[in-house]
Amino acid sequence: xxxxxxxxxxxxxxxxxxxxxxxxxxxxxxxxxxxxxxxxxxxxxxxxxxxxxxxxxxxxxxxxxxxxxxxxxxxxxxxxxxxxxxxxxxxxxxxxxxxxxxxxxxxxxxxxxxxxxxxxxxxxxxxxxxxxxxxxxxxxxxxxxxxxxxxxxxxxxxxxxxxxxxxxxxxxxxxxxxxxxxxxxxxxxxxxxxxxxxxxxxxxxxxxxxxxxxxxxxxxxxxxxxxxxxxxxxxxxxxxxxxxxxxxxxxxxxxxxxxxxxxxxxxxxxxxxxxxxxxxxxxxxxxxxxxxxxxxxxxxxxxxxxxxxxxxxxxxxxxxxxxxxxxxxxxxxxxxxxxxxxxxxxxxxxxxxxxxxxxxxxxxxxxxxxxxxxxxxxxxxxxxxxxxxxxxxxxxxxxxxxxxxxxxxxxxxxxxxxxxxxxxxxxxxxxxxxxxxxxx
Amino acid sequence: xxxxxxxxxxxxxxxxxxxxxxxxxxxxxxxxxxxxxxxxxxxxxxxxxxxxxxxxxxxxxxxxxxxxxxxxxxxxxxxxxxxxxxxxxxxxxxxxxxxxxxxxxxxxxxxxxxxxxxxxxxxxxxxxxxxxxxxxxxxxxxxxxxxxxxxxxxxxxxxxxxxxxxxxxxxxxxxxxxxxxxxxxxxxxxxxxxxxxxxxxxxxxxxxxxxxxxxxxxxxxxxxxxxxxxxxxxxxxxxxxxxxxxxxxxxxxxxxxxxxxxxxxxxxxxxxxxxxxxxxxxxxxxxxxxxxxxxxxxxxxxxxxxxxxxxxxxxxxxxxxxxxxxxxxxxxxxxxxxxxxxxxxxxxxxxxxxxxxxxxxxxxxxxxxxxxxxxxxxxxxxxxxxxxxxxxxxxxxxxxxxxxxxxxxxxxxxxxxxxxxxxxxxxxxxxxxxxxxxxxxxxxxxx
Numbered sequence: 110x111x112x113x114x115x116x117x118x119x120x121x122x123x124x125x126x127x128x129x130x131x132x133x134x135x136x137x138x139x140x141x142x143x144x145x146x147x148x149x150x151x152x153x154x155x156x157x158x159x160x161x162x163x164x165x166x167x168x169x170x171x172x173x174x175x176x177x178x179x180x181x182x183x184x185x186x187x188x189x190x191x192x193x194x195x196x197x198x199x200x201x202x203x204x205x206x207x208x209x210x211x212x213x214x215x216x217x218x219x220x221x222x223x224x225x226x227x228x229x230x231x232x233x234x235x236x237x238x239x240x241x242x243x244x245x246x247x248x249x250x251x252x253x254x255x256x257x258x259x260x261x262x263x264x265x266x267x268x269x270x271x272x273x274x275x276x277x278x279x280x281x282x283x284x285x286x287x288x289x290x291x292x293x294x295x296x297x298x299x300x301x302x303x304x305x306x307x308x309x310x311x312x313x314x315x316x317x318x319x320x321x322x323x324x325x326x327x328x329x330x331x332x333x334x335x336x337x338x339x340x341x342x343x344x345x346x347x348x349x350x351x352x353x354x355x356x357x358x359x360x361x362x363x364x365x366x367x368x369x370x371x372x373x374x375x376x377x378x379x380x381x382x383x384x385x386x387x388x389x390x391x392x393x394x395x396x397x398x399x400x401x402x403x404x405x406x407x408x409x410x411x412x413x414x415x416x417x418x419x420x421x422x423x424x425x426x427x428x429x430x431x432x433x434x435x436x437x438x439x440x441x442x443x444x445x446x447x448x449x450x451x452x453x454x455x456x457x458x459x460x461x462x463x464x465x466x467x468x469x470x471x472x473x474x475x476x477x478x479x480x481x482x483x484x485x486x487x488x489x490x491x492x493x494x495x496x497x498x499x500x501x502x503x504x505x506x507x508x509x510x511x512x513x514x515x516x517x518x519x520x521x522x523x524x525x526x527x528x529x530x531x532x533x534x535x536x537x538x539x540x541x542x543x544x545x546x547x548x549x
Numbered sequence: 550x551x552x553x554x555x556x557x558x559x560x561x562x563x564x565x566x567x568x569x570x571x572x573x574x575x576x577x578x579x580x581x582x583x584x585x586x587x588x589x590x591x592x593x594x595x596x597x598x599x600x601x602x603x604x605x606x607x608x609x610x611x612x613x614x615x616x617x618x619x620x621x622x623x624x625x626x627x628x629x630x631x632x633x634x635x636x637x638x639x640x641x642x643x644x645x646x647x648x649x650x651x652x653x654x655x656x657x658x659x660x661x662x663x664x665x666x667x668x669x670x671x672x673x674x675x676x677x678x679x680x681x682x683x684x685x686x687x688x689x690x691x692x693x694x695x696x697x698x699x700x701x702x703x704x705x706x707x708x709x710x711x712x713x714x715x716x717x718x719x720x721x722x723x724x725x726x727x728x729x730x731x732x733x734x735x736x737x738x739x740x741x742x743x744x745x746x747x748x749x750x751x752x753x754x755x756x757x758x759x760x761x762x763x764x765x766x767x768x769x770x771x772x773x774x775x776x777x778x779x780x781x782x783x784x785x786x787x788x789x790x791x792x793x794x795x796x797x798x799x800x801x802x803x804x805x806x807x808x809x810x811x812x813x814x815x816x817x818x819x820x821x822x823x824x825x826x827x828x829x830x831x832x833x834x835x836x837x838x839x840x841x842x843x844x845x846x847x848x849x850x851x852x853x854x855x856x857x858x859x860x861x862x863x864x865x866x867x868x869x870x871x872x873x874x875x876x877x878x879x880x881x882x883x884x885x886x887x888x889x890x891x892x893x894x895x896x897x898x899x900x901x902x903x904x905x906x907x908x909x910x911x912x913x914x915x916x917x918x919x920x921x922x923x924x925x926x927x928x929x930x931x932x933x934x935x936x937x938x939x940x941x942x943x944x945x946x947x948x949x950x951x952x953x954x955x956x957x958x959x960x961x962x963x964x965x966x967x968x969x970x971x972x973x974x975x976x977x978x979x980x981x982x983x984x985x986x987x988x989x990x991x992x993x994x995x996x
Contacts, residue, residue, distance in 0.1 A: 278755055280785025296787040299722070301754030310941040362720070362752070369853045370692050372943040378696075387756075507964070513945035513957065521943040525857075547609050547965070 152182035153443035158197055159212040160433055161262075162189040168463045175459045176450045183443045202227045207438035210447060212261065214433045216249065216498055222436065223252045229437045230255040234449045241452055245329075245496035246469045250434060260432035261451050262460070263469045265486045266317050266396035266499060267418035267428045272383050273411065275302055275391040283416035287325075290419045291356050297391045298363045305357055305364050306390030308379035309371035309524045312517020316501040316509065318357065318394055319520060320429045323350040325421040329495050336500045338545045342537035348530050353421065355527040357394070365390035368525060377402045384413050394418070396430075397467060397486035409482050417489055425494040431502060432469065461487070469496070508544035515540045598977070605970035619971035629958075629972070632949035635861055636979075639932060639950065644925035646869055648918055651876020655884055656906070658877075668881065672874035679871065683938025686867035690854035690939070697851060704849035714846035715759045715802040722749035722782035723790040728839070730847055735839040739810065742773045742831045746838040749782030749791050750800065758798050765799040766823040775831050779803040779840055780824040799824020804841040807831070817841065855940065857947040864939045864948055868932065876921045883917030884910070919990070926983045930976065951976045 161169045166189050173185050188208070190197040195218050201207045202222060213219050222228045231238065231250075238259045239247055250258040269290075271283065279300035281293040294304035308314040324332045327346035334340045335347070361368040365382050366389075374382070382389040384405040393399060400409060407413050417426070435451050437444055450456050457468035461477040467487035478484040490496065501509030501516055508515040519540060523533040608615045623629050654671055658664040674682060691697030694704040721727065721734050726748060728734040740746050745767060758781055765780035782788065784796040805826045807816040815836065820826045854863040887910065895905050911918075933952035940948035945957075951972060959969025 278785065280787065299720075299751040299783050299787060300785075301752050301757065301783075310943050312942055366693060367850070369856050370851075373692050373853070373855045373941055375941070511957075512942040517942065518946060525943075 151180050151442050151446050153441055154184045154186065155210060155441070155443045155447050156186045156188070156208040157210040157212075157447075158188050158190050158194065158201070158208045160189070160191060160194045160214055161212070162191045164465065168460045168466065171463060172451070172456050172459045175456060176447060179450065180443070180446055183446065185447060198222070202438070209439045209441060209444045210435060210437055212433045212435055213258070214431065216434070216503060219250075219258050219434060219436055220252055222438075223255075223257045227438060228257050229440045230257055231259070231437060231448060232256065233445050234452055237449055238452050241454065241470050241472050243469060243471060243491065243493065243496055245493070249496075249498055258434035258436045259452055260469050261435050261457075263430055263432040263467045263487075263490045264396055264398065265428055265430050265467060265490050267321050267430070267489070268397055268399070268415050268486050269392050269394045269418055270380070270383060270399045270413060270415050271392035272385075272388040272390075272407075273414050275300075275383075275388050278302070279391070283414070284419050285416075287353070287356070287419050287421040294357075294363055294391075298360070302388065303363050303365045303390045304392060306374070306379045306382040306393045307358060307364055307371040307524070308374050308376040308393075308395075309368075309521055310373050311376045312512065312521050313501065313510075314376055314379070314395055315358075315520035315524060316516050317396065317429065317499065319350060319354055320497075320500045321394075321418045321427075322353050322421065323347070323500075324429055324495065324497055325418075325424040325427050326350050326353060328424075329497060332497055332500065336497075336503050338504075338541055342541050343534045347537070348534050351523065351530045351533055354523075355530070358524050359527040372521060372525060381405075397483070400482070401465075409480065415482055415485055417485075426489065426492055427495040427497075428490050428493040429497055429499055430490060431499050504541070505544040505548040507547065508541050515544060601970045601973050601977075604966060605974050606967075608967050609965045611966065615967065619968045620975075622968055623971050623975065628946045628949055629954050631946065632951050632954040632972075633975075635949060636930065636932075636951045638861065639865070639929045640926055643865055643868060643872075643929045644922050646865075647872045647876045647925050648880075648921045650869065650873045651878075651880050651921060652914075652918070654873065654877040655881040656910070659881070659884055668874075668877060671877055674871045675874050677871070679934040680938050682867055682871050683864075683935040686863070686870070686935075687855070687939045687941070690863050692851040692853050692855065694849055694851045697854070699854060700849070700851035703852060707849050714804075714844050715800065716750075716753060716845050717757060717848045718752060718845065719750040720752040722751040725749075725791055726840075730845040731842055733806070733839045733842040733844070735808075735837055739835040739837055740775055741835055742775055742833060743770050744775055745770055746775065746777030747791060747793065748777060748779045748805070748838065748840050749793075750779065750840070751781070751783045751790075753781050753783070753800075759801050761822050762798040762801055763823045764795065765793045765797050766825055767793050768825045768827065773830050775807060775828040775836060775838065777805070777826055777838060778824045779805060779820050779826065779844075800844075802844075804843040806839045806841045808837045808839060810835055810837070812837075855944060857944045860940050860944045860948040864936050867939055868929075868935050871935070872925065872928070876925070879921055880914065880917055883914050887913045923983055923987050923990070927980060927987070930980050930983065951979070 159169065166187070169187065173187060176185065177183065194211070194213060195215060198207065198211055198213065198218070202225065207227060219228070232255070235256050238250075238256065242259055246260050247256065249260065250256050275297065276283070279293075279297040279302070281296050284290040284293045297304040320332075323335070323346070326349060327335075331340065331344075331346050335342070335344070340346075358364065358368075358371075364371050365379075366374060376395070379393050380395070380399055380403045383391065383393045384400070384403060384407055386406065399415075400413075405413075418429075420427070435448060437448055452470075454470050454472040454474075457466075457470045457473045458477040460466040461468060461473065462479055464479045464483065467483065467490055469490045471491045473491065475484050475488045478487055503509070504516070511517065516537060519533060519536045522536070523529065604611065605619055606616060607613060608618070654668070658667050661667070677685075688696070689698040692700060694700040718730060719734075725738065726734040726736055734748065734750070736746050736748060747767070765778055767778050768776040770776040778793060778799060780793060780797055780799045782790060782793075782797060784794060788794050788797065799820065799822060801820055801822045801824065803820045803824070805818055805820060806814050807818075807828045809815050816828050816831070818826050818828060853859060891913070892905055892909060895909050900908065931952050932950055933956065936948050936950050936953050937945075937956075945953070949957075955969050955972040955976065958965050958972060
């Protein structure tokens with residue numbers, strides 16, 4: 110029995126790199142730890158609703174093909190619902206006929222389903238998930254002591270993209286600490302190029318910047334409290350983070366187009382400003398999706414590059430991110446097998462080798478990623494000491510997710526006048542108090 | 550009409566209480582003819598109106614009765630008050646401007662041979678959806694002259710009259726220099742003949758260092774001379790501020806002023822390829838040295854059309870661009886209907902063209918102008934999509950109008966349908982006077 114399992118694991122690992130030690134070990138552990146039935150015994154149909162469409166759907170289909178190699182008798186019907194996934198799933202749950210499995214990008218929705226009793230806990234795979242994923246990812250999927258989800262496809266929003274030529278002209282290196290960043294920014298400014306390209310017209314880029322600073326400076330505990338609005342936004346830690354944020358947005362001369370220009374710059378333009386032959390700015394602070402939003406002639410790695418959001422006050426590797434989580438609505442042996450498979454490094458490896466994918470799976474070898482930049486941004490997620498979900502995505506939409514209102518608008522006003530730290534904190538608290546009250 | 554016919558049927562003679570099949574059939578026919586209109590109006594107009602009014606008296610999730618609470622919120626929330634104010638400005642400005650511009654185009658093009666072509670061009674924007682027009686103007690209004698056509702045009706005009714300097718921008722490399730590119734950078738320390746002055750500048754893009762620049766050098770002052778260097782005080786890594794180092798280039802062609810202690814310019818010179826300059830034969834005394842503002846030709850940075858101050862005018866311009874064609878076509882039709890002999894009679898009586906226009910044409914056009922006006926007032930009250938598409942998220946609060954406020958409150962993530970309904974009711978009340986005017990006009994025309 111054990112030999113057979115090990116054999117299966119080897120075959121699976123054989124799909125990827127043969128010298129991939131991490132992968133084979135992970136597969137062996139996961140196989141031995143959790144699979145009770147022999148693959149050939151499991152049969153049935155699994156329905157799955159997910160957000161991946163287009164290229165992502167094709168890649169996920171490749172992952173499912175890998176699953177079918179192991180479980181030939183299981184049929185998986187994957188239905189892409191795209192951005193409508195929350196609506197589709199809410200309606201299906203309301204109608205009493207949800208799919209067996211689903212992927213959801215909104216932790217708030219997962220919590221809502223779990224509290225309704227619509228979700229099945231992933232207890233059967235708990236051991237494997239705990240072995241394969243960082244504790245913060247496990248905690249993220251744990252609601253009232255039960256594990257309901259894990260992040261299959263993760264996103265890293267703690268990255269800074271820069272124009273290599275601009276950094277070379279200024280003679281600066283990719284900074285590792287906040288002090289290095291601010292001094293590098295000064296040097297870049299002296300070289301004749303604004304250091305920062307800021308997409309002030311899109312408020313969410315500002316919330317991402319704030320969250321990255323806050324998580325590093327105030328620490329994960331405060332971050333969780335602020336996320337749940339257990340501490341007010343007038344807390345000193347928020348004011349401190351805003352003050353630190355002013356290091357970046359406070360010098361109008363060091364921002365592409367100045368403050369007023371930044372307020373009219375949308376996200377794709379802010380990326381073009383940096384990722385072009387004659388850059389207008391040296392760096393843009395946003396997540397791993399930055400290169401995907403524009404077409405550029407620049408070569409990744411040689412013409413533009415990425416570094417991790419700098420550490421503040423000696424904070425360890427920290428990632429603010431997002432991710433699509435796998436949940437289970439209906440329990441079945443076939444569904445369980447698929448959940449276990451998706452939590453394994455082999456599943457992640459298939460998509461990672463196709464590109465456009467980051468995994469939080471610690472057992473996945475960095476070699477699995479097809480290019481260097483993705484390897485940098487993706488492995489940061491698995492290696493992070495602290496991982497937290499994007500705070501504004503967890504807040505009520507009226508506060509954290511509405512253009513021109515709530516946190517987005519207030520941080521835009523803060524960009525317009527970064528000296529108003531206290532007023533900004535008060536405005537944030539007023540808006541948050543209202544939104545969190547309305548949510549209840 | 551069916552209703553009028555039915556009611557004009559004479560009542561059955563008294564004493565005949567028995568059923569009259571003819572009367573029932575007529576009523577049935579009436580009902581059948583009325584039914585589609587009544588159902589449509591009921592389902593799509595009457596019910597939603599009543600439902601919205603009722604909903605506006607309830608809270609966010611629709612279960613809690615708040616009375617007029619939503620209306621109180623409406624008149625005390627900053628951004629909603631801004632929306633009401635902006636709508637007032639819209640009503641005051643836009644219909645008048647649209648009518649005026651439409652009239653000017655109509656009158657001016659009346660007698661030219663290629664008027665069809667001109668009028669087609671002016672009318673063309675009507676064929677574009679409001680949202681698309683908004684997107685076009687959003688791009689045209691962008692601040693960066695390289696992207697926004699409007700600012701590119703202003704910049705081109707400005708360049709013709711602008712000054713030319715060797716640098717577009719710079720900053721002092723240390724606290725020893727103060728000032729800005731508008732007033733020039735002045736060295737704080739005073740100098741006397743025999744001294745040297747170091748005027749280090751940074752924040753100059755490498756590509757902007759003038760051609761022919763050489764390694765910066767510090768000249769030695771002979772007797773009666775004040776010498777110095779203007780150079781790009783930067784090398785990769787930063788270098789030491791205020792010190793001329795290898796790899797740092799001089800700035801040729803910079804204008805340097807020698808000022809006496811009261812600030813008057815004593816002498817002016819230009820720098821050499823290595824950035825050095827010499828003031829020869831300087832009388833004894835204390836002087837200040839400055840890089841003059843003539844050194845800099847600040848590039849046109851662009852007007853912030855989409856910023857909080859100009860966003861409402863910017864949206865209005867886009868809106869007028871779309872609607873001027875409509876006004877022009879309606880007014881032109883009215884113009885051609887004016888009897889020529891009236892105009893000729895006025896001219897024969899010795900009226901000037903302006904008097905003819907003012908005293909004859911405009912009064913005769915009054916009915917047409919009022920159509921344009923009332924239509925525009927109703928359109929402007931409910932203006933929405935063009936504001937949403939022109940204004941970026943950062944200035945939507947400043948560009949807010951009632952219909953946009955309603956949408957943003959009800960749907961775009963806030964989902965406060967109570968307050969949203971209250972805003973809708975306010976909009977409805979504001980539109981009623983304009984509707985009443987329109988209905989009265991229809992009735993007058995019918996009679």
